[in-house]
Amino acid sequence: MSSVGSPIDDEEVLKRIVQQAMKEGLAGIDDGFEGLDFGVRESLNDKKPEEAVDEYLADLKRESSQGTYDNHKSRLGFFVDWCRQEGDDGTRRVTSLHELDGQLVKDFRDWRRAESGWKVTTEETQMKTLRKFLRYCERTEWVTENLAKKVPIPTVNPEDESRDTIIRxxxxxxxxxxxxxxxxxxxxxxxxxxxxxxxxxxxxxxxxxxxxxxxxxxxxxxxxxxxxxxxxxxxxxxxxxxxxxxxxxxxxxxxxxxxxxxxxxxxxxxxxxxxxxxxxxxxxxxxxxxxxxxxxxxxxxxxxxxxxxxxxxxxxxxxxxxxxxxxxxxxxxHPIRRGRLTWQLNEGSFPQMISEMYDVSPEVLKKHYDERSHAEKRRLASMWQDMLKDFVLDEVRDSVDR
Known part of the structure; x- marks a missing residue:
């Protein structure tokens, strides 16, 4: 019989101890095993991010308002898009949710920051939605326990809370x-x-x-x-x-x-x-x-x-x-006005036309009303490029026919 101070040599026994401790939520029990999962990840249910989000939203729709459902659907849509993107090795970034860890969650946060230019209050709201989703995933054993605790949430003091200057x-x-x-x-x-x-x-x-x-x-x-x-x-x-x-x-x-x-x-x-x-x-x-x-x-x-x-x-x-x-x-x-003008820009309206419609000079429009993200500007540029290409091709075909 082993003495109380003897090391545990049986790997299966050690694995069960670690898994049980994680399930009981003993804070920090896995801190000493960073980088090791003792088979915990392999024991999780396999679930694609898009499937998990769909199931989460289906449950959310039954118990929340339409506005909450729409907001969560929009925010988590970006998470799914990020998971589908190629990583540095040329493969899909996240195929199954059990691959997620604290570093990947932070990588997603950094990607959204760069894409959207988040304000701190917006980042807080967006990341809290992700945390709520990951808590759901923990209960269904799609991700490792306590992953939701690793979601970085910025600290926003009440006196520092600043409202967005635009309403979409x-x-x-x-x-x-x-x-x-x-x-x-x-x-x-x-x-x-x-x-x-x-x-x-x-x-x-x-x-x-x-x-x-x-x-x-x-x-x-x-x-x-x-x-x-x-x-x-x-x-x-x-x-x-x-x-x-x-x-x-x-x-x-x-x-x-x-x-x-x-x-x-x-x-x-x-x-x-x-x-x-x-x-x-x-x-x-x-x-x-x-x-x-x-x-x-x-x-x-x-x-x-x-x-x-x-x-x-x-x-x-x-x-x-x-x-x-x-x-x-x-x-x-005023942010309602800014949102309307930004929407017009996203719809592809010419600045001069917006200037006439909304009583704003093109210079002021660009400086004070254009709240489009880099992604939105790229999408619109791509749309105009495609339209121009089609126009040129049509002109060439017409000249050939003539």
Whole structure:
């Protein structure tokens, strides 16, 4: 019989001890065996990253909001893409999840940083999603135990939390979908709709009179006319140079029509003008527009959940709309405009056209509104290259035929 201090010579016994200790979650038990797995990886279930993400999302969809599901699907989609890429040896970077270790998780973080230019609050949210996914994978024994603890999460002090200066068009669309369902044709809904679909400034939204909204019975669309009226206190940012007509589609028109029919108060402002968007007290104010922007851009407002792991029931920003700006993810109206212009750039619109449509010079557009990532710019450049190539080939074929 071995004495208490005798070394363990049986490798199978040692393996079982290490595996049992890991399952019981004894912190640091595997620290002394770094680089060795004693067969633990071989005992894990084999699962491809894309299959694991699909199963995780299927379970998440049953217990979470659509907004949470969509966010996790988007974030983990990048993880799957990274796993599919070729590594330095020319083979797929991650074929099975049991190959993952702390270094690979860090490599993924570094890749996303380089691709997206993350801000620290964005990185925190994205990596917390990955950690939650890996915890799920631990429970199903697809990855080594405690791998989720190795996900690098940046420390963000409350006083250092800085909100993004842009809200992406897909997020605006999610907010509009929620408002269409629960706040249909209200003043709040209309404010977000016009800001999100026309990219106008606060000054433009509040300057609209009832006669500036012109439905087109022939097309089913409508035209919104932004007009500078300095003498009656609704100056546009660049004066008369900011004046323009913007066409909105039939869905936007229907919402505004229903607001006019059911919710718009019959009021005039101090100059006898009839504002399109108003409260019972008169023309919509800039502070009210900001309040609407902050309150509905809080993620918890439409999902009931907080990406910063705060307790929504105790969070100051979630308890009252007057404190909504305290949420790190809430935005003022201007980032909505920036998101719209960035979306136009991603759609391949020419800067000169965007300049005319949104009252912004090409120089300012490039310097202050172009929030595209390097990957988005590469994708668009590739698209234009393909289109140019097709155009040249078509011209050559036409000249040959002639």
């Amino acid at each position: 068009q897909h997020t605006v669309d999610e907010i509009l979908s929620y408002l269409e369902k629960f706040e249909y044709a209200t003043l709040q809904h209309c404010a977000w709709l016009v800001l999100g679909k026309t990219g106008c400034r606060i000054s433009g939204l509040r300057a609209l009179d009832f006669d500036d909204y012109v439905p087109d019975e022939e097309t089913g669309k409508a035209v919104i006319k932004f007009r500078n009226r300095e003498e009656t206190r609704t100056r546009l940012k660049n004066g008369n140079n900011s004046e323009r007509d913007v066409e909105v589609d039939e869905e936007v028109r229907e919402v505004i029509d229903d607001f006019v029919k059911h919710h718009r108060p019959d009021v005039t402002d101090d100059y006898g003008r009839e504002p399109l968007f108003a409260t019972k007290h008169g023309r919509l104010s800039g502070s009210t527009i900001r309040k609407y922007a902050y309150m509905w851009s809080r993620p918890c407002a439409i999902t009931g959940e907080c990406p910063f792991d705060r307790d929504v029931s105790e969070c100051e920003a979630a308890q009252t709309n007057d404190r909504a700006s305290k949420c790190p993810d809430s935005v003022s109206p």
